[in-house]
Amino acid sequence: MTTSLENFGTLEYVQDKYSKLWCWKITGKLAIDKISSLSSKAWYGENENEVIIEDSTDSIKQLKLLMDRFPLEILSKTVWQRKIVKTYAPKPTLPPIKHKLKRAKPGEQFRGKLMNFQKEGLDFLLKSSGNALLADEMGLGKTVQTLSYVSTEKQTFPVLIVAPLVTLNNWEREIEKFLKKKSRNGRILESNSPSVTLIRTGKSKELPKTDIYVINYELLLKRSGDLEQVGIRTIVCDEVHNLRSKTTQKYKAVKKLAALPTVQYRIGLSGTPIYNRGSEIWPIIDILKPGLLGSFKEFCEYFCYVNDKGKAIVLENKRASLRNELQKHVMLRRKKADVLKELKDKVRYKEVIASDTDYYLEELDKIWKKLEDEQKEAQTEFSKSASYHRAIQSERQIAGVAKLPHVINFVKNIMEIEESVVVFCHHKVIHKLLHESLQEFSPVSIIGGQTDSTRQDQIDKFQKGESKLMIAGIRAGNVGINLTKAKYVIFAELDWSPAIHRQAEDRLHRIGQKNTVFAYYLIGNGTLDDHVASILVDKSYEIDAIMDETVDTYENKDKAALILAQIQDKIHSK
Known part of the structure; x- marks a missing residue:
């Protein structure tokens, strides 16, 4: 049998012709010479340059030692991987975290109320000494659990939060909402929040002394030298799966900062921490x-096999043991179904995302000038009202375009968890752009102008699981359809009427829905989305309490005049 230039022979699991025992057959002159010098329990095979070695733990170790220096082509890969896993099973050296969690009470610096399972999350972080992976499913409040921890554990400040760019403003808001300021003499200042420095530039300069630093992954390497000087004690890595490759600059930057002598606490947050590729969880835990x-090599030898492309993939029969190992020592993961009794049957989130404010303000200027001209020329109240209406609809469309790239990114992040998702939008141009940009998920669509048969065909494909993504016009898809296949609904654009949103949500939240429905309202930072959201969301983010029971179109002249006055303010402050 011929071998590749990279291999010195072959290794195959065979049944010995004479003893009828299963053994290892090695071919290749150099390989035979080496294994013969390592093992006394080897004998010649039927052909020249062929040797048989017994199947035992010692033999596996000897073969492994040989192959580290002289690679063999493995012809019985599945058996070899099974034998290697069994032979090199690691022995845990760290005491496991207790599985029974108590409902811990957050410290005086925390403002807000935790659900019971979140109190258990706080207890987990305390028992793990703040070196942990919080891997709750999306929507269970990993942010608030983390903030409760830094307000409860001793000497956690200054805190460094590393997160995706689109989440930085949300972190800033959550800090202000949930944390109280602690003075130097230890007194809690009820009405104040910890000082926050939001790092938005890569230019190196001395950082001010603040309680919390917030930065995105892409800038971290450029500012790591500045951050090394501020005495960081806690590092929080949001969406920590960004660090799943140990060759990236962001991984190297975080690794360096996490190793600083001042750093005592390291917390990773992700609802999707474990991927199919085994090598991707190791850098996070490292x-x-x-x-x-163990070392990366030890990890791969025990948990993984190397595929044809040279990637380390977690063995199917080792995935459960890897998860158990993580849960024993470092990871807490709860699914929504685990804590369903504490969750409302419909949970809504206001999610602030980035937007292209330069484009938005430039287009607003054009809208305002056109409106002023139309108002001067209008001869009737109807004409003036229609003018206001057109201006408002134009503003809504440019707000949708301004935040579109970040909406797409948000949808892709949700799709990573392999759940069915419905995305609602308002304008046809946004619908078209979403459909084009998310083609990798083969989306189905509901939009005005479809025939009844086409519309039903799209719904059926979604409900049968033929597509996991539905993109629907909020007024075309808000009534008369059943989308219970999904439990996630995303509002890429906001409608003026709360009733429209409620109806759209209820396409998912209806008889036949076995899961809690999670609705995400995406607010474009720097746009008038905030004003629209104030109609839909109260100050405490408890959206359930503010949805209007009566239909209010928000399209009369007085309301429109108020909105356009705010547009004018934005233009003048440009």
């Missing part, structure tokens, strides 16, 4: 709890 999974 930052949070170095040594838990």
Whole structure:
């Protein structure tokens, strides 16, 4: 049998012709010479340059030692991987975290109320000494649990929060909402929040002394030198799966900062921390709890096999044991179904995302000038009202365009968890752009102008699971359809009428829905979305309490005049 230039022979699991025992057959002159010098329990095979070695733990170790220096082509890969896993099973050296969690009470610096399962999350973080992976499913409040921890554990400040760019403003808002300021003499200042420095530039300069620093992954390497000087004690990595490759600059930057002598606490947050590729979980754990999974080589030898492309893939029969190892020592993961009794049957979130404010303000200027001209020329109250209406609809459309790239990114993040998702939008141009940009998910659509048969065909494909993504016009898809296949609904644009949103949500939240429905309202930062959201969301983010029971179109002249006055303010402050 011929071998590749990279291999010195072959290795195959065979049944010995004479003893009828299963053994290992090795071919290749150099390989035979080497294994013969390592093992006394080897004998010649039927052909020249062929040797048989017994199947035992010692033999596996000897073969492994040989192959580290002289690679063999493995012809029985599945058997070899099974034998290697069994032979090199690691021995845990760290005491496991207790599984029974109490409902911990957050410290005086925390403002707000935790659900019971979130109190258990706080207890987990306290028992793990703040070196942990919080891997709750999306929507269970990993942010608030983390903030409750930094307000409860001793000497956690200054805190460094590293997160995706689109989440930085949300972190800033959540800090202000949930944390109280603590003075130097230890007194709690009820009406104040901790000082926050939002780092938005890569230019190196001395950072001010603040309680919390917030930065996105892409800038971290450029500012790591400045951050090394401020005495960071806690590092929080949001969406920590961004660090799943140990060759990236952001991983190297976080690894370096996490190793600083001042850093005592390292927390990773992600609803999707474990991917199919085994090598991707190791860098994350290496930052949070170095040594838990051994060296990268040891980790791969035990948990993984290498595919044809040279990637380390977690063995199917080792995925459960890897998850258990993580849960014993570093990871807490709860699914929505685990804590369903504490959740409302419909949970809504206001999510602030970035937007292209330069484009938005430039287009607003054009809208305002056109409106002023139309108002001067209008001869009737009807004409003036229609003019206001057109201006408002134009503003809504440019707000949708301004935040579109970040809406697409948000949808893709949700799709990573392999759940069915419905995205509602308002304008046809936004619908078209979403459909084009998310083609990788083969979306189905509901939009005005479809025939009844086409519309029903799209619904049926979604309900049968043939497509996991539905893009629907909020007024075309808000009534008369059943989308219970999904439990996630995303509002890429906001309608003026709360009743429209309620009806759209209820396409998912209806008889036949077995899961809690999670609705995400995406607010474009720097646009008038905030004003629209104030109609839909109260100050405490408890959206359930503010949805209007009566239909209010918000399209009369007085309301429109108020909105356009705000547009004018924005233009003048440009």
